[in-house]
Amino acid sequence: MKHLMIAAGILSATSAMAADTPQLTVYTYDSFVSDWGPGPKVEEAFEAQCDCDLNLVGVEDGAALLSRVRLEGANSDADVVLGLDTNLIAAAKETGLFAPSSVRAEYDLPIEWADDVFVPYDWGYFAFVHNADAPAPASFRDLADSEAKIIIQDPRSSTPGLGLLLWVKAAYGDDAPEIWAGLADNIVTVTKGWSEAYGLFLDGEADMVLSYTTSPAYHLIAEEDDSKAAAAFDEGHYMQVEVAAKLAGTDQPELSDQFLRFMVSDTFQQIIPTTNWMYPAVIPSTGLPDGFDALITPEKSLLFSADEAASVRDEALTEWLGALSQ
């Protein structure tokens, strides 16, 4: 133990010695930094142009990421936080830890973006993914009336889970509890995170799983498998917009801005579709990869503003718990 401590001490000392090149520390969620996520490519591309050392730190998921930043408070080691979504923006702003940036871009989002602190880098629609050869319901009411079995994620521990909660609330408002009551017998089970749910769906445990409209693109592009499809719902689909911002306490404000500008540039945006499996916030000059054109495009986009999301969240959770705990 002691030796390891010493070894770790030496290691951190050697990395400190290389400190004449500026260091930019970016906190993000774990799947971003994984070897199969955008992280390695982003790091390589940014370091090629910034003359700096980009240090990506992965923290579980978006919600845990915000908790980490709040835990560290004003003394945070992070310069930039990448990976929050619109449902977390209100809570993030309330901390006062984030600073506005001047970065703007011509976003290809289905909605207007006007936030001076948080810069979007990708987005997607939540959707139920199913086997393409099976019939799919066309709305939540259809789904509730059908025999289809679904697996969803818990909104208390999972970002998509919370997305579904807000999706139903945005589409049905005060009728949301009734929708959930109707869905109760379709829900096979509720999982802690996306991975368990998707894994169970692939094992055949349910007919549909809550995921993204872009999920079939993974199977199509990476596995040349066109057997998965996302069901288009008449109510419209709730969006997830993923954002980044710089911290007010950063000691690298210019470099942070440079990173945020890089984030909405072609190089970064080209990496996103086939590593994060989401739509890029700004469609790169090379366009979207082949396979994305086969995806469904919802007629209607649903999204609560940051403040609305914060104010309906707890009520929607209570309704969800009430309907599914019967």
Added chain:
Amino acid sequence: MVGRAQPVSTWPGVGAAGLVAALILGTLAAVALRAETAGGFGPADWSALRFTSVQAVLSAVFSAALAIPVARALARRRFRGRRVLITLLGAPFILPVIVAILGLLQVFGRAGWISDVLGLVGLPPLRIYGLHGVVLAHVFFNLPLATRLILQAWQEIPAERFRLAAQLGCDGGTMFRLIELPMLRRILPGVLAVIFAICLTSFAVALTLGGGPRATTLELAIYQAFTYDFDLGRAALLSALQLALTVAAALAALRFSQRDGFGAGLDRAIRRWDGGAPVRDAFWIFAAAAFLFLPLAAVLISGLAGLFEMPIQVLRAALTSVLVACVSTVVFLTLALPMAFAVAAGRYGIVELSGILGLAASPLVIGTGLFILIHPVANPSTLALPVTALVNAVMALPFGLRILVPAAREVVTRHGRLALSLDMNKKTFFTLVLLPRMRPQIRFAAGLSAALSMGDLGVIALFADPQIATLPLQIYRLMGAYQMQAAAGAALLLLLLSMGAFWLLDRGGRHHAET
């Protein structure tokens, strides 16, 4: 017993126990002190407490009750492959949660093997989701542990008693009542308490197999308090509640577990003369093996395809995991051995209690607490591996002590007085008597600790650095990147490594195969 001369020192054990208690309570205090608002319980927390307790009690009772006939059958029978079987029985215990869930549901799920068979004869699929599913999953995890602990106690019954009973013409039933039942009454309270405590911290398994928010446990509520609400006060309060439940269970176990009042034996190999009911024994061994091995077979089958196209990052992570397991095992032994000796020498209360705390400590709270403590003085991610090894060692302590304490107690009570009358000093007693006589238990405990450390996600996710990943973390990352097949391959690799480490240290369960 305190106050009498003892052939072993108690202070290192008391010191180690103090360190463990400081780590667990200190991290909890760090979280509580960092809280901005004082936490309070809501109605949802009370129902989480109720569900958590009910499922933990049921899981403990079913695991222990089923383990008795299985352990008895294994203690009575000798057959080819028994040693391998006993080692493999430990496998479910060390699987990462997410892998175990997928394996279990491939057997018991709606589209699982059993439902397929039912479908062939026109029956509806199995309905696994619900309280019974939660208990089934927890029995899957804990039946092996209960079986091993009870089997060990069985092997420790002096052979002379069976010989005497056979000479007196006792049949199987009488032998059970006179020799084995008192042993069970001694060991069962501890086994029940340990499994109860393990199940208290269940989260993903309980939620998934429980079928939804009805199956909300305290650990989920802690997670929610941390990430969804960022209410550290409530997280600390819920975690303290978990600890209180565990301490209550441990105290009850200490109170109810009676000491062995019978004379000691001469350490002969056990031979049994009650050869009756071979069919019943075979049934229990076969049923337990089928129940535990079918989900493992599912893990094996889905992993095989991915095993040979393993990305290099997975192999690197495997190496890291082996390193963490080695360090963790050394730390574990450094803590566990002195603690076991101290308990054997009479200082049981406080040492045993702090040993069992590790069971109920929420990994999230320990990790976050350590993070709060480390962050002001060092970069937590450079300490990711040492911290993971340390926390894994502390998490393995409760199991290790269950294995080490009875043996240490036996050696000290049996040989302590003789050693003292020979004026043997503590060092000589330790090297000539204690260590050699406890070697099998030390190996078993070390093996379990290494395997647990290998398979546990631990706190690495809180401290992670993209360059450093352990194998369980890499499995989660692969799944998060849609690479389910590669993840299944990595899970199989993890299973093989864990079992390999266990086998190597435990030397194929030699002790349990033939004393």
